[in-house]
Structure formats: C-alpha cells, structure tokens
Amino acid sequence: MRLSFISKKDWLICFIALIIVLFNTSVFGEESGGVLIVPARLEAIFNYDGSIPSLYVINNSNSKIDLEVSYGWGTHDLYGQPRYLDSSNHQALIIVYPSSFTLNSKEIMEVKVSVNPSDQPMYPVIFFDFISQGDMARKAVRIAVPLLLTPSGFPEGEGVITHCWLERKGKSLIVNLIFANPNMAHVRSGGKVMIVHKESGISFDIDIPKQIILPGAQRLVSIEWYSEESIRPGIYLLEIVGFPVQTVMPKFIVDVFHKIHIYSSAAPKLIDVK
Amino acid sequence: MKPKSVKIRRSVVKQMYQLIFLVLLLLSINTSYSIAQVSHTTDVYMNIAEVIEVLQWPTEIYTLSDGAIPGVPIVSQILTIKVRSNTIWGITIASDQDNGFLREYDNTGAFYIGDGKTTTSPLEWSVSPVGPWLSLSSTPTALITGEGPTGDTGKEISFYFRFTPSFDDEKLSGESRTYKVSITYTVGVGY
Numbered sequence: 239m240r241l242s243f244i245s246k247k248d249w250l251i252c253f254i255a256l257i258i259v260l261f262n263t264s265v266f267g268e269e270s271g272g273v274l275i276v277p278a279r280l281e282a283i284f285n286y287d288g289s290i291p292s293l294y295v296i297n298n299s300n301s302k303i304d305l306e307v308s309y310g311w312g313t314h315d316l317y318g319q320p321r322y323l324d325s326s327n328h329q330a331l332i333i334v335y336p337s338s339f340t341l342n343s344k345e346i347m348e349v350k351v352s353v354n355p356s357d358q359p360m361y362p363v364i365f366f367d368f369i370s371q372g373d374m375a376r377k378a379v380r381i382a383v384p385l386l387l388t389p390s391g392f393p394e395g396e397g398v399i400t401h402c403w404l405e406r407k408g409k410s411l412i413v414n415l416i417f418a419n420p421n422m423a424h425v426r427s428g429g430k431v432m433i434v435h436k437e438s439g440i441s442f443d444i445d446i447p448k449q450i451i452l453p454g455a456q457r458l459v460s461i462e463w464y465s466e467e468s469i470r471p472g473i474y475l476l477e478i479v480g481f482p483v484q485t486v487m488p489k490f491i492v493d494v495f496h497k498i499h500i501y502s503s504a505a506p507k508l509i510d511v512k
Numbered sequence: 513m514k515p516k517s518v519k520i521r522r523s524v525v526k527q528m529y530q531l532i533f534l535v536l537l538l539l540s541i542n543t544s545y546s547i548a549q550v551s552h553t554t555d556v557y558m559n560i561a562e563v564i565e566v567l568q569w570p571t572e573i574y575t576l577s578d579g580a581i582p583g584v585p586i587v588s589q590i591l592t593i594k595v596r597s598n599t600i601w602g603i604t605i606a607s608d609q610d611n612g613f614l615r616e617y618d619n620t621g622a623f624y625i626g627d628g629k630t631t632t633s634p635l636e637w638s639v640s641p642v643g644p645w646l647s648l649s650s651t652p653t654a655l656i657t658g659e660g661p662t663g664d665t666g667k668e669i670s671f672y673f674r675f676t677p678s679f680d681d682e683k684l685s686g687e688s689r690t691y692k693v694s695i696t697y698t699v700g701v702g703y
Contacts, residue, residue: 272567274565277561277562278561279703317657320602322652363700365698379566379593381564381699382698384701386703449703
C-alpha cells in the first residue's frame with residue numbers, strides 16, 4: 239500500500255524523530271539505573287540454624303552484568319569509617335549462595351546468607367564484585383554490605399565514654415565524646431548533653447546522635463551547640479546524661495561535669511575545660 | 513354529587529399514603545444515618561530499606577601512557593563513580609600492591625612477573641587535577657566518606673590518577689609486558 243498522502247519530507251522528519259527517540263532511550267536508559275543492593279546494611283538477630291534475611295541485587299541498568307559474592311569482616315575507625323578485614327581466618331563461618339551469577343537487565347537475584355550457629359555476635363561484610371565481561375575477567379567495582387548479627391537472647395552490654403573535650407568553632411561550641419565498646423556485641427551512642435548555667439539554672443540540651451560502635455572499637459561523636467538566645471556570662475556545667483535506648487542496644491550511663499566560662503553573648507570564649 | 517362515604521374513604525386513603533410516605537422518609541433518613549455511622553479506618557504503616565546503587569564506575573582497563581617521559585607527570589582523564597543512596601555512604605580506594613607501585617605484568621599470561629621490575633614511585637590519586645596527591649596503598653583509603661543521602665539524581669564522585677616516571681624507571685621489553693597496578697573501589701554505607 240502506498241501512503242501517497244505522506245510526503246518524502248514527512249517520512250524524513252518521522253525517521254529523524256524515531257532516531258532521536260531511540261538515541262534518547264538508550265542514553266537515558268543507561269543513566270536511569272545501575273546495580274542496586276538492598277538492604278545496604280543488615281542488622282539482624284540470627285536463629286539457632288544460623289539463617290538471616292536475604293540480600294537482593296537488582297540490575298536496573300540496560301546491560302548484563304556478572305557478579306561475584308564473597309565475604310570478609312568489618313570494623314571501623316574512630317571516625318566511623320569502615321575497615322574491611324581479610325576472611326582467611328574465618329573460612330567456614332559464612333555461606334553465601336549463589337557466590338557468582340549473571341544478572342540480565344532488570345533482573346533480581348536473592349543472595350542467601352547463613353552463618354554457622356554461634357553464641358557470639360558476628361560482624362561479617364558481604365562483598366559484591368562487579369566483573370567486567372571480556373577476554374579477561376576483571377573486578378570493576380565492589381559494593382560492601384556490612385552485617386551486624388547478634389544471636390537470639392544475647393545479653394545487652396554497655397558502652398562507655400572514655401574522653402570528653404570541648405572546642406570552639408566560631409560562635410558554636412563543639413562537644414567531642416569518644417565512645418568505646420568493651421563488649422562482645424555492638425552498641426549505640428545516645429543520651430543528651432546538658433549545658434546548665436550554674437547561677438540561674440537555665441539549661442540547654444542537645445541529643446547525642448545514635449552511632450554504632452562495634453566491639454573493641456572506639457568512635458568519636460561530635461555535637462555542635464549554638465544558642466540563638468543570648469548566652470549569659472558565667473559558669474556553665476556540662477553534663478552528659480545517658481538513657482536506655484529502645485533496641486537491644488545498651489545504655490550509656492555516664493555523668494561528666496565540665497566548667498565552661500562564657501565571656502560575651504556574641505562570641506562565647508572557652509577558657510576552662512577540665 | 514358523590515356520596516359522603518366515598519369522600520371519607522378517599523380522605524383515609526390519602527392520609528394512609530401520607531403516612532406511608534412519612535414512614536418511608538423516616539426509614540430512609542434512619543438508613544442514611546445508620547450508613548453514615550458505619551465508618552472504618554485503615555492505618556497504613558511502612559518503612560524504607562537502606563539502599564545503595566552504583567550507577568557508573570571507571571573502565572576496567574585504563575592505559576595511562578604508552579610512552580611516559582621521565583620527570584613529566586602524567587595525569588589521567590577524569591574518572592567518575594556515580595552512586596545513589598538513601599543513607600550515609602562512602603567510597604574507599606585500594607591497590608593490589610602494598611604501596612601503590614606498578615609492577616611488571618604479562619598481559620598474555622595475565623600474571624605479575626615474580627622477579628620483574630617495579631616503578632620507583634607509586635601511582636597517586638586526587639579528587640582534583642591539581643592535587644594534593646596521595647599515594648595509593650593496599651590499605652583502603654577514603655575517596656569520600658560520610659556522604660549524605662543523594663536523592664534521586666545520585667552523586668558523582670570524580671578523581672584523577674597521576675604517575676611521575678623517573679630516569680630509574682626502565683622501559684619494559686616485549687609487547688605483552690607492561691607496568692600494572694589494580695585498583696579496587698569499594699562503595700558502602702559503613703556503620
């Protein structure tokens with residue numbers, strides 16, 4: 239059938255439009271997605287059989303991708319930055335299945351993880367290595383998924399604050415706390431910093447952010463305090479008050495007192511920290 | 513003229529109709545009221561999973577130079593890792609060699625030469641083409657840390673490599689021989 243009512247010019251315009259659409263689809267398709275892992279971090283209680291919730295890998299890209307799954311062990315430094323440790327000393331403890339697979343575009347893979355039954359908490363890290371497709375397999379990039387696994391009924395521990403110091407940052411006061419975790423299970427920082435004007439009793443309080451501290455690790459938690467209100471000159475007491483948090487994590491119960499001498503309301507000066 | 517009894521009957525019928533209408537009206541109102549009184553609530557709960565997605569990463573093979581000149585630093589083109597996350601995340605960078613030095617490598621056999629040559633300086637990296645430059649190491653170093661949620665658009669992290677050859681660095685003989693170091697980028701949410 240001849241479509242005589244459509245001119246050659248119209249065909250050309252339609253063809254160019256089609257090319258543009260296809261080009262945009264391919265370009266934006268690549269940009270629209272990558273390789274997604276959920277959950278990106280797993281905190282779970284494992285049962286007597288060592289089973290824990292699965293991890294899922296979703297290929298949102300338009301390309302096929304090969305992945306290898308392995309594991310190591312994790313901890314963190316003073317600033318919470320992860321440190322990944324070799325798995326060579328713990329070969330038999332973690333099982334991941336499948337340990338390698340290919341994901342076509344828009345496919346999802348469930349990766350089952352189980353641990354050997356243990357009465358101790360574990361902090362493995364599951365690594366997902368993207369493997370390039372070509373003559374020689376090369377690891378391109380890796381996603382690390384930290385697991386925080388506690389056996390059912392494991393007793394709660396308590397963290398401690400080992401150091402506390404103050405510093406000024408412009409008109410703000412920075413309260414630095416180092417939390418340590420001497421327990422077998424991870425804990426979370428928590429509680430409040432209370433700043434109390436000694437003479438008037440006027441107080442300000444700031445929540446201490448909840449940060450995870452792994453067993454044997456320390457973590458610096460910094461809290462900035464800036465008051466919009468006029469700050470009276472005088473002696474201030476700094477008190478750190480802990481309280482039990484709602485999860486299986488323990489409580490911090492530490493009372494620390496510091497003296498802060500503030501000269502002017504505009505720019506607090508810190509002169510006495512003991 | 514109609515008889516009186518007929519008039520009375522009609523009046524009664526009319527009143528009956530009025531009564532039925534009234535009863536129906538009351539029933540209707542009562543039913544509507546009853547329907548209005550039957551209410552139901554649904555409480556919807558949900559939470560969001562922590563997710564991390566890598567959208568873009570550097571090419572697996574990058575040739576810095578085929579003929580590097582001693583004393584002249586070579587800076588790579590911009591390399592990018594694009595990440596989308598709804599929680600705090602970071603990227604570490606590490607090399608397969610302890611101190612980031614490049615080692616003699618056989619491309620055909622895909623192995624490092626045991627007693628092969630090693631460059632006299634390490635490969636360096638920076639988030640800016642003008643530095644400051646940091647030596648690569650097998651100990652993972654933070655390329656970026658403590659990044660907040662990216663939103664739907666994601667976040668691109670760009671960086672560069674630099675290598676400065678020395679006159680102590682020798683040209684490798686053989687077409688399959690090259691200096692090589694492997695770099696691993698680890699993306700994760702941490703603790």
